Amino acid sequence: MPLTQKTLSHLDERVARPGYDRSEVTVGIVHFGVGGFHRAHQAMYLDTLMNSGRAMDWGIFGVGVMPPDKAMADALSKQDHLYTLMLKDGHGNLDARVIGSIVDYAYAPDEPQRVLDVLTAPSTRIVSLTVTEGGYNIDNTTGAFDVDNPVITADVAGLSEGKAPVTMYAWVAEALRIRRERGIEPFTVMSCDNIQSNGDVARSSIAAFAGLVDEDLAQYIRTEVFFPNAMVDRITPVTTPDVVEAVSGVFGIDDAWPVACEPFTQWVLQDAFQSGVRPPFEEAGVQMVADVEPYELMKLRLLNAGHQAIAYAGHLCGYTYAHEPSSDPLFVQFLRDYWNHEARLTLAPVEGIDVDEYCNTLIERFANPEVRDTIARLASYASDRIPKFVVPVIRANLAKGLVSTRAIAIAVTWARYAEAVDEQGQPITVVDVEKDEVLARGARQKDDPLALARSTRWFGDLADDPRFAEVYTAQLALIHEVGAREFLNILNKSA
Numbered sequence: 342m343p344l345t346q347k348t349l350s351h352l353d354e355r356v357a358r359p360g361y362d363r364s365e366v367t368v369g370i371v372h373f374g375v376g377g378f379h380r381a382h383q384a385m386y387l388d389t390l391m392n393s394g395r396a397m398d399w400g401i402f403g404v405g406v407m408p409p410d411k412a413m414a415d416a417l418s419k420q421d422h423l424y425t426l427m428l429k430d431g432h433g434n435l436d437a438r439v440i441g442s443i444v445d446y447a448y449a450p451d452e453p454q455r456v457l458d459v460l461t462a463p464s465t466r467i468v469s470l471t472v473t474e475g476g477y478n479i480d481n482t483t484g485a486f487d488v489d490n491p492v493i494t495a496d497v498a499g500l501s502e503g504k505a506p507v508t509m510y511a512w513v514a515e516a517l518r519i520r521r522e523r524g525i526e527p528f529t530v531m532s533c534d535n536i537q538s539n540g541d542v543a544r545s546s547i548a549a550f551a552g553l554v555d556e557d558l559a560q561y562i563r564t565e566v567f568f569p570n571a572m573v574d575r576i577t578p579v580t581t582p583d584v585v586e587a588v589s590g591v592f593g594i595d596d597a598w599p600v601a602c603e604p605f606t607q608w609v610l611q612d613a614f615q616s617g618v619r620p621p622f623e624e625a626g627v628q629m630v631a632d633v634e635p636y637e638l639m640k641l642r643l644l645n646a647g648h649q650a651i652a653y654a655g656h657l658c659g660y661t662y663a664h665e666p667s668s669d670p671l672f673v674q675f676l677r678d679y680w681n682h683e684a685r686l687t688l689a690p691v692e693g694i695d696v697d698e699y700c701n702t703l704i705e706r707f708a709n710p711e712v713r714d715t716i717a718r719l720a721s722y723a724s725d726r727i728p729k730f731v732v733p734v735i736r737a738n739l740a741k742g743l744v745s746t747r748a749i750a751i752a753v754t755w756a757r758y759a760e761a762v763d764e765q766g767q768p769i770t771v772v773d774v775e776k777d778e779v780l781a782r783g784a785r786q787k788d789d790p791l792a793l794a795r796s797t798r799w800f801g802d803l804a805d806d807p808r809f810a811e812v813y814t815a816q817l818a819l820i821h822e823v824g825a826r827e828f829l830n831i832l833n834k835s836a
Contacts, residue, residue, distance in 0.1 A: 359441035486549030759783030
């Protein structure tokens with residue numbers, strides 16, 4: 342059955358579908374980065390509200406700015422912007438639901454005026470973002486917006502020549518400029534990316550871009566526009582052909598781009614919106630709080646760093662999917678020792694959260710064989726992820742005089758992985774925004790064991806700290822000598 346608005350009533354009765362009239366939904370949110378996570382998370386929460394008769398004026402208008410986004414535009418447009426969300430629990434049970442909260446989508450390079458029109462419409466009160474950890478153009482060493490990025494300089498030059506914006510920063514800044522000129526209240530910018538203080542980072546990046554064009558606009562963005570912080574969580578692998586086949590074979594739905602994810606979901610959101618205007622997110626299970634930081638640090642340093650802990654070593658040990666090392670007692674002990682003896686030492690108490698139970702749940706989630714999250718996905722973009730998830734743990738503990746041997750070991754497994762050859766001599770496909778730099782440093786490690794760690798963008802000045810350097814170099818030598826599995830075994834025995 343093709344998935345369209347007309348065929349909804351004919352779908353398999355096991356498939357939940359929008360219980361509201363989608364023709365009555367109006368746009369209130371413009372979202373940049375409509376990928377799997379957004380569709381499994383924010384769009385799902387809004388669909389939940391709409392099914393309860395709420396938030397009908399908070400429909401989502403998706404915007405794509407990157408070349409791969411054109412495929413999403415094509416897929417969604419043919420399906421009236423509907424898609425299937427399939428939940429997979431650890432026992433093989435599948436639950437399918439059609440999400441209807443995305444009501445329109447535009448690929449910005451093809452429809453620049455339409456995108457600008459919806460961004461500047463008074464009815465658009467939130468612009469939300471899932472542009473990945475690397476999508477904010479931040480230098481990991483300085484924490485500042487990279488103004489020398491050629492894409493940024495070209496976008497600034499284009500705006501000065503009257504051309505349409507290209508990057509997310511330019512679209513948001515230009516829309517805020519126009520709204521300000523027209524006396525329209527600014528929209529709230531709501532980041533849903535896996536980075537600490539994501540709202541603050543979004544403000545910094547967008548204001549910095551605006552400052553390259555108009556410093557008054559930059560100051561306006563810094564002082565007058567709301568950027569709530571958030572912690573978001575739902576393991577959502579990339580959609581693979583087997584997901585498409587499962588949606589078709591099990592539920593009889595012909596969906597060009599469904600999403601599969603785990604049942605668990607969490608969203609902790611700072612209640613800081615322009616004029617207090619927002620959907621009633623709490624009615625859909627969102628935790629609305631004054632301070633997100635304790636929650637986000639917990640997630641970044643336990644879940645996200647935990648993924649890094651199994652990714653590189655898992656690949657070197659021959660695993661393909663995340664559930665494989667997560668069911669291996671060797672990896673489970675390594676994870677628990679990292680969490681209990683290192684990561685948790687850097688966290689403040691988190692109200693309403695039992696951290697012991699949270700860690701137990703993480704093991705269960707990681708070990709869910711039905712999600713089929715790949716080691717390759719977890720190992721990708723390490724130059725963005727290691728500095729944000731793992732390095733802060735190393736730094737925080739060093740500041741207290743403690744050496745995080747397991748956190749350092751996670752970095753060392755990345756260093757070994759970055760050599761791009763596995764323990765059987767087979768090539769490793771490294772996927773990274775800074776792939777050339779990663780591979781170049783990985784290739785130099787035989788002569789300089791600290792080659793990767795000397796990158797100040799990724800590790801700051803850690804390579805100059807003898808406490809870090811001694812453990813890192815010894816561990817890199819050890820993993821080369823005994824292999825990844827025995828490397829973890831030795832670390833576990835030393836606990």
